[in-house]
Amino acid sequence: MNQNTDLLTLRSVSKSYGTVPVLHDIDLSIRDGEFLTVLGPSGSGKTTVLRLIGGLEPLTSGEIRLDGQEISRMPINKRPFNTVFQDYALFPHMTVSGNVGYGLSVRHIRRKEIASRVAQALELVQLGRFADRFPAQLSGGQRQRVALARALICQPRLILLDEPLAALDLELRRQMQEFLKSIQREIKTTFLFVTHDQEEAIGMADRICVMQAGHIRQLGTPHDLYYKPNCEFVARFFGENNLVAGKLGPVQGEQRPIETALGRLVCSISGQPHLKTAPDGASAFAAFRPEALHLADAKDSSNRFSGTIADLAFAGSSTVATITAGTVDPAQRLRLRMPSRIDGSALKPGAAVSLCFAPHEGHLVLA
């Protein structure tokens, strides 16, 4: 279980339905034992990636390798992967144990062994008492767990999960996220999890692959994606962000200034070599998170600008201020997130404020 070896590799994989291309030249490596989330808005091609890997659809071009062996043309029922479908796809005419044991019984494994492995799998997903129920007699969360048990009983190299939590309500979804993560740790199997919900992705994934319009935009840890987005799409899609357009100035060590409507903003470029090599005057965005923005005090000198509070929204533990600043497009307001205080905020809508963010908390993305 070495997280550094690649289990599965997609090399310049493309897929078209008729003349409509849905995936363009995808390169992706899935490491052995990791929890990889494919995140993207609907229509980004994320489910297609999963269906290609699972063998539910043929590739248009490119190749898929498992342990270095080409498997692009391997039939679906020979691939050592199992899928948890979005609608669970439980067989309605079979009991829970019939469903879970199906993958073993079609391989003609002895009944006794099937029974003991089914019992084990149901124990793992905490459904031991429900073995003789039919799927129609289970709740959504229970069906979900049956689908998971059915997928993992064949001891696949990779479990593919196609938005499995989409149909559950919020509370159940949170529980299932933790549950899935703990199961993954316990059975040490590689999970490929497709979702459009970024909170879900942040909460569970070891690495996240962000997709948009049939392209992979960025692949990295949730931390990397949050703090070092490499393009405007990821910066906007992944969490709340403030983006201010401008032109790059000359590199200053691990920082680089950008001339914007808010004045000169200095941002960190550490660990992002492509921002070091970008030419002066190139169009880019300064990106800083709402929680990085704060009210300036006397000693703050850099990245300082003034603005007007347009709105204040109390959101429990934090309060979000919407701010118009400089000549920034009024439709694109800045957001500032600060801890809520019991005696209320001293700020009022309409108040003029001086704002700033620390250079190491600001980042650049090329336009």
Added chain:
Amino acid sequence: MSTLPRPSTILLAAITTLVAVLLYSPLFVPIVSSFFTVSHGDVDWSSPTLSTYRALAGNTDILAALRTTLIVGVCTVVLSVVSGTLLALYYHGRRAGRSFLQFIIFLPFLMPPIISGLALLIFFREIGLERSLLTVVIGHTVFVLAIVYRTVLMRLQSMSRTLVEASYDLGATGWQTFWRIILPNLSSAMVGGAILAFALSFDETMITILVTGTQSTLPVRLWAMMRLGFSPDINALVALILMFTVLLCVLAARFLIPRQMATERN
């Protein structure tokens, strides 16, 4: 309903009851009168009896006709369920030629039976097939195929495509997927379709008269009996057929309502 003023509700109830009585009471007359004897063309209401049923049991013509009906029904059911299911499986999800085929399948069911019957009769004569029970079975199958095809196709369409995908995904072969996933999910639709097909075959008259040889089925026999004049066994026969048909319909409904829905409702 409660939004209507009270007098109109009462009026509505009265009209509904009247319509129901006028429409459906004739159905009960033969059932009731089957328990009384007829003398001099009049029903003798004074003494209930089972004599009509006894007479029916002794009527070898009718028993022979019943046997013929059952043979034809069973053969028709087997033929139509097998071919209807195969057609539905083949054309499910396939665009090319499907609407044309459906048109062909539905044609004999929608056309006046006398036209279907005549077409078949001419066809059998052209290919030199003697009229017999075989031609009756073929005629009935052509007639009821639409029902079985439609029933099975509807079930196939309501079946999630991911069930089949899940089966392959779990390592099953195409054959295993068919026998263990597709067929079990179709079975109740097939049974329901079979019962409907049997009920249709049971009382099909027009086509049968045209394409049958020397043997007659129950409805044909009944029709012949009516031509010769009213006989009390007819009441008994009608009562029995009615009961049997109702039973079949109840059974068909049970099988055609998906089991899952039924459980969820409970």
